[in-house]
Amino acid sequence: METIKVNTTQHVDIDYPVAGLGERIAARMIDFGMLIAVLFLVAFVISVATLPKGNLIFIGLLVLYGIVFVFYHLIFEIFFNGQSPGKKLMKIKVISLDGGQAGIGQYFIRWLFRLVDFWLTGQIGGLLCVTLSEHKQRIGDLVAGTTVIKTIGRTTLEQIAFVPETEEYVPVFTNVHLLSDQEAELIHEVLTTYYKTAHYELVYAMADKIKARLGVNLPAGMHELDFLNTILKDYNQVTSAAQ
Structure with missing residues (x-):
């Protein structure tokens, strides 16, 4: 099992098991699936909306969904200790390289660099970086000073x-x-x-x-x-x- 040694604020070196590429991809697919499920729910609500202001409902739901889609990962990682639902199910989480919980600024940088890791590079940038980097970090992790670890301990x-x-x-x-x-x-x-x-x-x-x-x-x-x-x-x- 690959690990990352981090020096905590108490100057103690701790080995953390690093999340592998497969686990990160699986977590991303779970999150994507949840967003698709929400999209279908929105489409269903729109299809049954028969009120006179149906167009307003249509626009409002689309705007709401767009906000959820864009800020999904940022919101969950900030408020759920570095875990989106997909990461939670895969038992992985984002931490700072000092071994503590990542700060809001670090989560924001990770989220911002999703543009580079996934959208601008056609999903390839992040995957290559995780594969080739020493601590399985995507570009956003390298810039933010974070990594993704397993929450299942190495000791039973x-x-x-x-x-x-x-x-x-x-x-x-x-x-x-x-x-x-x-x-x-x-x-x-x-x-x-x-x-x-x-x-x-x-x-x-x-x-x-x-x-x-x-x-x-x-x-x-x-x-x-x-x-x-x-x-x-x-x-x-x-x-x-x-x-």
């Missing part, structure tokens, strides 16, 4: 479930017994959410709370995601041994 959820470690496993943080079952469950939920959505901000917040709770600092070379996974492993081991 079973790896962070409450399963005792092997007897040979030595806990790194020996005072994890100070945590409650509820706190351990919350860590599990944060990790589950991260592996589904790649929202690293939750990981930072949870890590800060656990560090304060246990009075520990991150060992050299360990970032927040590794820290929470280690805490959960340690908790599983310590609590299972105590039973």
Whole structure:
């Protein structure tokens, strides 16, 4: 699986799985299909409109559809965290290259460069750029400083479930017994959410709370995601041994 390494605002390098060309094409086709479905709905409404002002209805619906067609991707990406319906179904999303959520300006640049990626180049510009660029970016992504990643984590959820470690496993943080079952469950939920959505901000917040709770600092070379996974492993081991 191809990944992109981004340096977050906390100066932590995180590997994100990059969305492939096939997934991006499939998402685009889903979105296009939805727009076509809306067009048929508009045509149906127009065909059954028998009011005296039918021409006004016809013009109004066409204008409304034109607005939806033009701004479809921009609106969804801004208000739905980098995902259009097609991207949502394909489990991919737009992020900034710093690992965080893209800003409105970045979404706007991506949307503006759709003219170059798709319309002015007959759909070829964007496809070629995604195929040839290192991080699977279309021209709009390169200019906006964004890319498209998979929201399905590389690690399965079973790896962070409450399963005792092997007897040979030595806990790194020996005072994890100070945590409650509820706190351990919350860590599990944060990790589950991260592996589904790649929202690293939750990981930072949870890590800060656990560090304060246990009075520990991150060992050299360990970032927040590794820290929470280690805490959960340690908790599983310590609590299972105590039973």
